[in-house]
Amino acid sequence: MKRYKTYIDEAGNTGDNLLDLKQPLFVMGAVSIPMEKHTQAELVREAHFLAVKEKEETEIKATKWYKAPKKREAIKLMLDELEKFGAEYHVVVVEKRFMISGWAVNTFFDYYNVGSDDMSFVNDAEKRKLVADHYEQNCPDEDLTVIGKALREPTRETYLSAIDALRRNAPEQSCKEILECVEHNVDRLLEVETEPNEMFAENVFHSPNLTGFATLGNLVAKMCLDEQGETALIFDDCNLCNEAFPKLFDIFKNVEEDIQIPGLPPIYTWKNRILSVQKGLSHAQPLLQAADVLATSTDKVLQKCMEDNMNFNDYECGILMLLAILYGEGNLWMVTSQKLKQHFGKATRIVSQLD
Numbered sequence: 001m002k003r004y005k006t007y008i009d010e011a012g013n014t015g016d017n018l019l020d021l022k023q024p025l026f027v028m029g030a031v032s033i034p035m036e037k038h039t040q041a042e043l044v045r046e047a048h049f050l051a052v053k054e055k056e057e058t059e060i061k062a063t064k065w066y067k068a069p070k071k072r073e074a075i076k077l078m079l080d081e082l083e084k085f086g087a088e089y090h091v092v093v094v095e096k097r098f099m100i101s102g103w104a105v106n107t108f109f110d111y112y113n114v115g116s117d118d119m120s121f122v123n124d125a126e127k128r129k130l131v132a133d134h135y136e137q138n139c140p141d142e143d144l145t146v147i148g149k150a151l152r153e154p155t156r157e158t159y160l161s162a163i164d165a166l167r168r169n170a171p172e173q174s175c176k177e178i179l180e181c182v183e184h185n186v187d188r189l190l191e192v193e194t195e196p197n198e199m200f201a202e203n204v205f206h207s208p209n210l211t212g213f214a215t216l217g218n219l220v221a222k223m224c225l226d227e228q229g230e231t232a233l234i235f236d237d238c239n240l241c242n243e244a245f246p247k248l249f250d251i252f253k254n255v256e257e258d259i260q261i262p263g264l265p266p267i268y269t270w271k272n273r274i275l276s277v278q279k280g281l282s283h284a285q286p287l288l289q290a291a292d293v294l295a296t297s298t299d300k301v302l303q304k305c306m307e308d309n310m311n312f313n314d315y316e317c318g319i320l321m322l323l324a325i326l327y328g329e330g331n332l333w334m335v336t337s338q339k340l341k342q343h344f345g346k347a348t349r350i351v352s353q354l355d
Helices: 035-052 069-084 096-108 125-138 141-152 156-168 173-184 186-194 208-227 244-252 288-306 314-329 338-354
Strands: 002-011 025-034 088-095 229-236 274-280 332-335
Touching: 002 035, 002 208, 002 288, 025 035, 025 208, 025 288, 035 069, 035 288, 069 288, 069 314, 088 096, 088 208, 088 288, 088 314, 096 125, 096 141, 096 156, 096 173, 096 186, 096 208, 096 332, 125 338, 141 156, 156 173, 156 186, 173 186, 208 229, 208 244, 208 274, 208 332, 229 244, 229 288, 244 274, 288 314, 288 338, 314 332, 314 338, 332 338
Parallel strands: 002 229, 088 332, 229 274
Antiparallel strands: 002 025, 025 088
16 A cells, blocks of 8 residues: 655635735645655755755745745756655645636526526536636626625625625626526525535535645545555644644545546545644645645746736746646646636647747
8 A cells, every 4th residue: 555645735825815816816735745755755855955045044935935046946856856756746726716706606596596497507517617707707806705705604695795796797688587586585595505514514615725625635535546545634834724624634534435426526535545634834844845835836827827928937837837747637626717727728838839
């Protein structure tokens, strides 16, 4: 059986502020190190840190190192060498505006919740994505903030306000008609949405960090399934995550078997695969710094893609190619608008041609 230690860090965590214009993405990166290579991996990180560190620095801080050419080269070499040692990389990207829009479409346009006669959204995932994309691209920030409040604080008042915001920005008349029906059935919808769930409890996925962690854990659990392995998860100490992540671990370790729901990604049990979840400090767990590099670099590169800025330096080109490989392998999961995915595809095509 293959054993790993998996280090997790994030970039773009703004808590309940889902529309911070400076941090439009929430990114989680996982670096899984085979236990038999763990000592060598720590030496690799230390060697590249010592080679370029400034006198006062005690660890790699990806946000700062990303800005300095020599330090960028050092952390890119570190990621390359860790991969040669058998490290596995997994990344989850949540575009916060799209998360709000996607949640709104899945919630307020659900036939089974609102009692509408319009069945067009029920089994048509592509239509839901198109409408979610419409709201992400066309909703003013003030309206999207209203909708986001309903996501985080589900009450009759916030739901009615969200319905009004969705109606103001609806792409077509049929959407307005569905929302009229939702408004008449809002109490029933609220009851369904806030009813405790035996598996998922207190709406645990209604935030980017929890959505990201659940999805990232799912990717790591699949790795363990494929490798017939097991791992411990170590995440960087963070007030927003210290309680939430162990709670999610308790949920998924009790899922008895893998679950496949038609039209949705598989859910992989963490039982006998992810053995524990614990917080750590990056100076005491130095390989958390590698997860910081992976998450932060992904965040920076994809923000340039969002702006359709295709002027990438050598380091960013390397990160883009790594992300393209992870995406092809199913190890990069993007909860994002179609626009960002298209810009990411454009960027990877441009960079691949440079090689």
